[in-house]
Amino acid sequence: MMFEHVLFLSVYLFSIGIYGLITSRNMVRALICLELILNSINLNLVTFSDLFDSRQLKGDIFAIFVIALAAAEAAIGLSILSSIHRNRKSTRINQSNLLNN
Amino acid sequence: MDLPGPIHEILMLFGGFVLLLGGLGVVLLTNPIYSAFSLGLVLVCISLFYFLLNSYFVAVAQLLIYVGAINVLIIFAVMFVNGSEWSKDKNYWTIGDGFTSLVCITIVFSLMTTIPDTSWYGILWTTRSNQIVEQGLINNVQQIGIHLATDFYLPFELISIILLVSLIGAITMARQ
Numbered sequence: 001m002m003f004e005h006v007l008f009l010s011v012y013l014f015s016i017g018i019y020g021l022i023t024s025r026n027m028v029r030a031l032i033c034l035e036l037i038l039n040s041i042n043l044n045l046v047t048f049s050d051l052f053d054s055r056q057l058k059g060d061i062f063a064i065f066v067i068a069l070a071a072a073e074a075a076i077g078l079s080i081l082s083s084i085h086r087n088r089k090s091t092r093i094n095q096s097n098l099l100n101n
Numbered sequence: 102m103d104l105p106g107p108i109h110e111i112l113m114l115f116g117g118f119v120l121l122l123g124g125l126g127v128v129l130l131t132n133p134i135y136s137a138f139s140l141g142l143v144l145v146c147i148s149l150f151y152f153l154l155n156s157y158f159v160a161v162a163q164l165l166i167y168v169g170a171i172n173v174l175i176i177f178a179v180m181f182v183n184g185s186e187w188s189k190d191k192n193y194w195t196i197g198d199g200f201t202s203l204v205c206i207t208i209v210f211s212l213m214t215t216i217p218d219t220s221w222y223g224i225l226w227t228t229r230s231n232q233i234v235e236q237g238l239i240n241n242v243q244q245i246g247i248h249l250a251t252d253f254y255l256p257f258e259l260i261s262i263i264l265l266v267s268l269i270g271a272i273t274m275a276r277q
């Protein structure tokens with residue numbers, strides 16, 4: 001299997017993440033799809049690091065940075081979700097208008 | 102990973118197939134707990150791909166951080182939020198969904214026609230030629246450690262500060 005197939009898989013994951021991020025009405029599902037997008041980026045980084053830069057592995061280091069940022073983002077997003085759920089008793093995206101009034 | 106050819110192929114095909122099905126399951130399953138478990142499946146398959154692409158440290162970090170921390174956190178959040186409101190979430194197909202799926206299918210097909218047309222091996226030869234052959238006895242993990250301690254020292258410290266700030270922020274937002 002060529003590396004291009006891995007790139008195809010990464011494209012598939014990215015677009016399905018975009019689709020879920022736009023169409024989901026539920027905040028948890030939007031966070032899950034965001035993780036999918038970050039994972040497709042990581043897959044690209046590791047593939048190109050293995051192909052072009054197998055001595056220095058700088059793509060792997062960027063992948064580790066992306067993983068750390070994704071962990072921070074998931075913690076913040078889920079705490080915002082629990083806070084919104086405590087105030088609004090709902091996690092629908094189109095009903096969270098706390099800043100509106 | 103230095104596996105014989107057929108085993109490598111079979112593992113790649115299996116991982117790709119499970120990844121296709123899991124990606125569909127993340128988006129299309131109606132109950133969010135099922136899509137969270139499906140996300141876990143996708144993450145494990147991506148970790149398998151990292152093992153096959155010779156980057157063991159990232160694979161183990163993916164297993165530990167994504168599957169062990171983020172996925173468990175998402176599942177806890179799904180279970181913490183009241184389960185009764187998931188069921189009344191009717192899955193009707195609006196015109197926005199159709200338009201978004203059209204846009205995403207367009208993205209997929211345009212990228213899939215672009216990727217085989219690009220001459221990757223030309224890039225490969227230009228990068229290989231000016232790369233100094235530093236054939237050492239260092240393996241991947243030591244290489245990553247050396248880079249993190251020398252070239253990427255400032256981003257490493259900034260990442261640690263970001264993690265600290267997000268930890269404090271998450272705790273203060275969740276404990277009011």
